[in-house]
Amino acid sequence: TQLLEQSPQFLSIQEGENLTVYCNSSSVFSSLQWYRQEPGEGPVLLVTVVTGGEVKKLKRLTFQFGDARKDSSLHITAAQPGDTGLYLCAGTHFPNNAGNMLTFGGGTRLMVKP
Amino acid sequence: KAGVTQTPRYLIKTRGQQVTLSCSPISGHRSVSWYQQTPGQGLQFLFEYFSETQRNKGNFPGRFSGRQFSNSRSEMNVSTLELGDSALYLCASRRTGTLSSYEQYFGPGTRLTVT
Numbered sequence: 001t002q003l004l005e006q007s008p009q010f011l012s013i014q015e016g017e018n019l020t021v022y023c024n025s026s027s028v029f030s031s032l033q034w035y036r037q038e039p040g041e042g043p044v045l046l047v048t049v050v051t052g053g054e055v056k057k058l059k060r061l062t063f064q065f066g067d068a069r070k071d072s073s074l075h076i077t078a079a080q081p082g083d084t085g086l087y088l089c090a091g092t093h094f095p096n097n098a099g100n101m102l103t104f105g106g107g108t109r110l111m112v113k114p
Numbered sequence: 115k116a117g118v119t120q121t122p123r124y125l126i127k128t129r130g131q132q133v134t135l136s137c138s139p140i141s142g143h144r145s146v147s148w149y150q151q152t153p154g155q156g157l158q159f160l161f162e163y164f165s166e167t168q169r170n171k172g173n174f175p176g177r178f179s180g181r182q183f184s185n186s187r188s189e190m191n192v193s194t195l196e197l198g199d200s201a202l203y204l205c206a207s208r209r210t211g212t213l214s215s216y217e218q219y220f221g222p223g224t225r226l227t228v229t
Contacts (some may be wrong), residue, residue, distance in 0.1 A: 031216040042118070042204050042220035043157075050216065086159065092216050101147065101170045102206075102218060104157040 003027075004091055006105030014113055016078050020086055021108045024071045031089035032065055032072045033102070037086040079112045080092075086110075116141065118221035126227045132193040135224045138206030145169075147218060148180060150200040153216050154181040160203075163188055164210060170202050192226075200228045 005024045008090035013019055023032070031050040047056050049065035050073060056063045060083075062075040072089055084107050090102040119138045127133050139146050147170075148160040159172040163182035180190040186207075192199055200223050206218040 033217065035220075040222075040225070041208075042222050045217055045219060048217050089215075101159045101162055101172070102157075103159070104149075106156050114222070 003104055004089055004105035005109055006089055008108060008112075009106065010109050012113065015080055017078060017112075019076050019110070020062045021074045021076075021089075022071070023073065023089035024107050025091065026070065027091070029093060029103075030069070030070050031092045033090045033092070034072070034074055035088040035090060037078075038062055039090060043088055049074055058105075076110075079110075081112045081114050084110055084112050095113075116167060118205055118219055120203075120221040120224050122203050122224060123222065124225045124227075126229060128196050128229055129197060131194060131195050133226060134189055134191045135203055135205075135226075137188045137190075137203075137205030137207075140209075140219055141170075141203070143207035143209050143219070144184055144186050145208045145210050146186060146198060147189070147206045147208075148190050149204040149206065149220075150174070151223070152157055157204070160190065183185055195228045197228050201226060201228065 007022050022023045032049045035045055035101045037043040052067045052069045054065045055110045060077045064073045088106045089105040119158040137162045145152045145164045147162040149157050151157045160174055161168055161180050162170040166182045177193045182188045204223045208218045
């Protein structure tokens with residue numbers, strides 16, 4: 001069983017602070033996605049990383065895929081209350097027409113206080 | 115382009131009953147996956163369908179089943195409901211055969227409560 005360990009589980013910070021969320025595994029993934037989910041809604045895809053060492057930026061969010069494609073991190077600069085939500089990492093193996101599935105981390109619940 | 119739609123959004127059932135949930139993928143997406151989300155177990159993969167065939171199955175009992183139609187719409191069925199089946203059931207679709215086929219897009223989910 002491939003597991004994705006996400007840390008921390010909970011994070012409560014003040015507006016303007018920086019934070020990093022980690023996603024670690026002993027398995028190699030062909031790609032890794034980060035999602036954000038709000039209560040009562042489905043996860044919304046933020047980014048996909050596929051190359052070891054890849055770094056992607058989305059405004060104040062920076063995503064990194066580890067060189068060995070076993071881990072990833074999400075860094076948020078100058079967090080805002082609108083960033084509040086559940087952040088999920090999910091890994092995939094061999095995406096092709098033969099089938100694919102997402103293995104999810106346990107999630108990081110972020111609260112940004114004004 | 116319309117996103118993934120799921121119906122119904124909320125459902126209350128009694129133990130022992132069965133339930134059918136529906137999912138319409140994004141236009142052009144031929145793969146549909148189903149996930150169960152609970153506070154204790156998080157998001158867990160149920161199964162994936164592509165071209166009306168089940169391609170992958172997660173570690174769930176046979177009471178959980180699904181199917182896909184020729185228009186890529188999918189349904190999942192849970193028979194003999196148990197209290198532990200209470201969860202948010204999420205459907206996700208993806209485009210296959212392209213570089214972006216890693217990416218899965220989720221619907222809003224169906225909140226199932228079993229009493």
